[in-house]
Amino acid sequence: MSLIKWSTVESPEIRIGNRTLSSRYFLSPLAGYTQHAFRVALRRLGGVGLCTTDLVLASHLLAGSRKSKALLKTSSADRPLTVQIFGGVTEELVKAARWLETAGYEAVDLNMGCPMAKINGSGGGARIMCSPEKACQMVADVVDAVSLPVTVKMRLGWDRDSITAPLLAREFEQAGVAAITIHGRTRNQGFGGSVDLDGIRQTVEAVQEIPVIGNGDVCTVEDAFRMREETGCEAVSIGRGAMMDPWIFRKIEMTLKGDQPVEEPDREEQIAFLEHHFRLMIDHYDNYGCQLIRKFAAWYGARLGIPEDLEDRLRRLESADEFQEIVNQIRERHGERESSVPTALVKTPNGPVERW
Numbered sequence: 001m002s003l004i005k006w007s008t009v010e011s012p013e014i015r016i017g018n019r020t021l022s023s024r025y026f027l028s029p030l031a032g033y034t035q036h037a038f039r040v041a042l043r044r045l046g047g048v049g050l051c052t053t054d055l056v057l058a059s060h061l062l063a064g065s066r067k068s069k070a071l072l073k074t075s076s077a078d079r080p081l082t083v084q085i086f087g088g089v090t091e092e093l094v095k096a097a098r099w100l101e102t103a104g105y106e107a108v109d110l111n112m113g114c115p116m117a118k119i120n121g122s123g124g125g126a127r128i129m130c131s132p133e134k135a136c137q138m139v140a141d142v143v144d145a146v147s148l149p150v151t152v153k154m155r156l157g158w159d160r161d162s163i164t165a166p167l168l169a170r171e172f173e174q175a176g177v178a179a180i181t182i183h184g185r186t187r188n189q190g191f192g193g194s195v196d197l198d199g200i201r202q203t204v205e206a207v208q209e210i211p212v213i214g215n216g217d218v219c220t221v222e223d224a225f226r227m228r229e230e231t232g233c234e235a236v237s238i239g240r241g242a243m244m245d246p247w248i249f250r251k252i253e254m255t256l257k258g259d260q261p262v263e264e265p266d267r268e269e270q271i272a273f274l275e276h277h278f279r280l281m282i283d284h285y286d287n288y289g290c291q292l293i294r295k296f297a298a299w300y301g302a303r304l305g306i307p308e309d310l311e312d313r314l315r316r317l318e319s320a321d322e323f324q325e326i327v328n329q330i331r332e333r334h335g336e337r338e339s340s341v342p343t344a345l346v347k348t349p350n351g352p353v354e355r356w
């Protein structure tokens, strides 16, 4: 299997623009989940090549809104990091990219993949893929405005009758983009169906030199290698799979190094991760961290087999003291509920994609 080929002949490192990243397996942004605290907790487990912030609206960034400041929060433990921006107005994207460069951020990613109506309505996200000329000009203007590496994250196209990713990838490379991440679904697919590895492969084949990063439905080490094998992509970005199994990057790294057996984290290590994540939330966001951790209750509940009543308390958490009490009980009541990691835990919008 090509895994053997990769682990013996391929460097684990990858170059994107002026950056050398130590692993080809990246965390995909999941707005509302992959904040600073989660990224730092995840990085400590090992094997993560790159993290990206949740998408930041360029006009909000320029206005210095509270929300965008929270999204831009980072620290020395949160490297390497790319900031993802979006918007339908080129001028704003250019200014936002310049602002990020001056503020010392390392790289900019342009979101051209988000399927949400409120984002597409403003001409941002996946909507831009419908206007290839505008998209290319927008990308070229941002690339020309900064010396930071500029990357693009996009879907295969708007719908299956307009698969624009290969064409756009080729044009973006000419415009000077350092890498492209491609989620192998169309905008109309939303998060439904399965990822089209062939579509990703066509995008990989459309570019000359820049790395293409494959994305979508990677939940296990085997999925990550299959993504590379079947698409020829140079790196893989993992979103929901990293929420379900934050150890996935470490497992990939161990597998590539030939360290066997690749062990699952034991229960104590999983609880320690929850505690570390929460401590970072409080350090970064004070008591607001209690609200932010609530979103993770279902995931931690399933992953750790937390009894339903404790999971429910985590979902309504008010204070750090209460958190400690819950964790103590999680330790004591070990084994009351089977742990499982159903994919549906990270909520994706449902219903007709036009109404998202």
Ligand SMILES: Cc1cc2nc3c(=O)[nH]c(=O)nc-3n(C[C@H](O)[C@H](O)[C@H](O)COP(=O)(O)O)c2cc1C
Binding pocket: 028, 029, 030, 031, 032, 053, 054, 055, 084, 111, 113, 114, 153, 183, 215, 216, 217, 218, 237, 238, 239, 240, 241, 346, 347, 348
């Ligand atoms: C809750 C949620 C939030 C997301 N937020 C972002 C985002 O801020 N920026 C972005 O480029 N993609 C975002 N995505 C898309 C993911 O990065 C990724 O492309 C998609 O989930 C497919 O990869 P996965 O199957 O590994 O999760 C989001 C997806 C979900 C489910």
